[in-house]
Amino acid sequence: MGVFAGQGDPAWSMAMLWRPPSTGPARTGPGPKPALSLDAIVRAAIEVADRDGLAGLSMRAVGERLGRTAMALYTYVPGKEELLDLMYDGAHAELPGGYGPGEGWRAGIGRWAADLGAFYLRHPWTLQVSHSRPALGPHEQGVVENLVGILRETGLPATALRRIVGVLIHFVRGTAQTIAEARLAATATGVSDEEWWSARSAQLHQVVPDFNARFPMSAWLGEEGLREEGLREDGPGEKGLRESGLGEDGLRERAASGTGPDEGCDEDASVPYLEREARAMIETGLAVLLDGIEAATLRASRRARP
Amino acid sequence: MGVFAGQGDPAWSMAMLWRPPSTGPARTGPGPKPALSLDAIVRAAIEVADRDGLAGLSMRAVGERLGRTAMALYTYVPGKEELLDLMYDGAHAELPGGYGPGEGWRAGIGRWAADLGAFYLRHPWTLQVSHSRPALGPHEQGVVENLVGILRETGLPATALRRIVGVLIHFVRGTAQTIAEARLAATATGVSDEEWWSARSAQLHQVVPDFNARFPMSAWLGEEGLREEGLREDGPGEKGLRESGLGEDGLRERAASGTGPDEGCDEDASVPYLEREARAMIETGLAVLLDGIEAATLRASRRARP
């Protein structure tokens, strides 16, 4: 159950992250040929983290997966923290590029958010790695590059744009975290999310019988929300979802068609309740954000030529 | 460097989190009187985490602070995970309530966000505790309750509102995380953020000489951003900041006037560069979010009576 703050030796991490690709096995001179490689180690570590989470990520586990001892890794990596830096950026390599202009920034952001969200769900451990660490790699930078490319269409000034970039990244990360933890709870306890949440809800009302009195707003939110869902009437604030390229199964499809070498993310046929809810949250939230960005854009152009 | 996924025994955590306050020392019967208490342990653990971060939080450390061994704690707490559940909610106890109506929802959300952000900065370790864990306590619930109370003024339907709640919480958390890590890097290396970032930037351009060619959008963002800041012209997208109650020093003031028993958060006189930047991000981001919420509200009322 370990997570890191991104310490270690940033200089080493930076150098390795940005080293020219496939710096060949140009090893000459005495001594045995290296059987491992930095890339192989990083790949193995990502696989371990995908399977067992960051809690299961130990130098022993990674070494074992490569048929070596834990100490063998230290020939290639100074320590675990630096390895995590490389894992984090390396995983991002599977994110697609090609957010060319022509689809409009609203749709572009929708696609970008769906891709990134699906990536987080394919590698939930990335959500536990603290963001905005010192060591920034090329693939993480690529995510930002893509988003900035899309957002430039809005014509917003750079200062505002940079901040919006932060907002969007935090938003997708946070939402993906909610989904990931729901999945984790579901698989850990062996019940479906729906059962799990209703059980927890029942327990809450048993432990706190006066919940509705102490938290009237939250109680209203829960009850009214259920009522609305029962009525199946589309509330407002839901607009712009299809427009943004995020249909009912947009995120889901992207999650299933992973580009990376991983085994996929054990999608089962039934769409879990909470996951649907969280996906709806990403859609609504994104719609809100997009409307806000649009408002800023309008204000900017109005100011430019009054 | 430990963080948790929120495992442990949720039933125990829930029971303790919601137990009636100050369940007295009604111990009768044989055996020595307990010298510790659950509250004292949680308080001590929070102090340790405030000082040394989650990395420095060990059962041994908490026990030592109370003049006991690590094992002594196990009389009161089943394990470290459960203790963390209690710490997390316990820290939230210092958040204020009283977001009465009358100031308007925009200003209300601004105040709510500033209070929550300042709280995160006073207890940065809370940002490493993964959110939306199984065990939800009364004080975390209070944060949601406050926000829902404010948002009900918008008249938005519950479904949309619940999702906006998630967006706002993720947003404040993410932003606070950025600030917190900037602080951490600054104190860890002993240099100011500004020096630290320029050093890192120089290193990046040394390691990656062709950065600007490979990441033209990001390069543009950086250069244009600097140019705009040099011009000191308020870009658009900045509107609504004062209106939302978030002045230049709004967050800062709140951070300094902590309500909890902690020592404050060693604010020094010079406002660090990156922190200013991050605060600006919270302001801009919030403005975008508020505009988006407003758009949803308008749409809702338009739909209600056409």
Place this chain on the structure above:
DNA sequence: GGCATCCCTTTATGGGGTAAAGTATTAAGG
């Protein structure tokens, strides 16, 4: 062949969470 070089293993150290067993302290019952 000698030998320096380098990959990898073995062994060891210190720290973590916590199980198990031991010790001391108390109140109740005789």
Place this chain on the structure above:
DNA sequence: CCTTAATACTTTACCCCATAAAGGGATGCC
């Protein structure tokens, strides 16, 4: 007052972790 049983806390021990230090064995150059 003495026994008994319950309880708070300590001691010890175990296993897992990251990693320092030292050793072993393969390899290519002289």
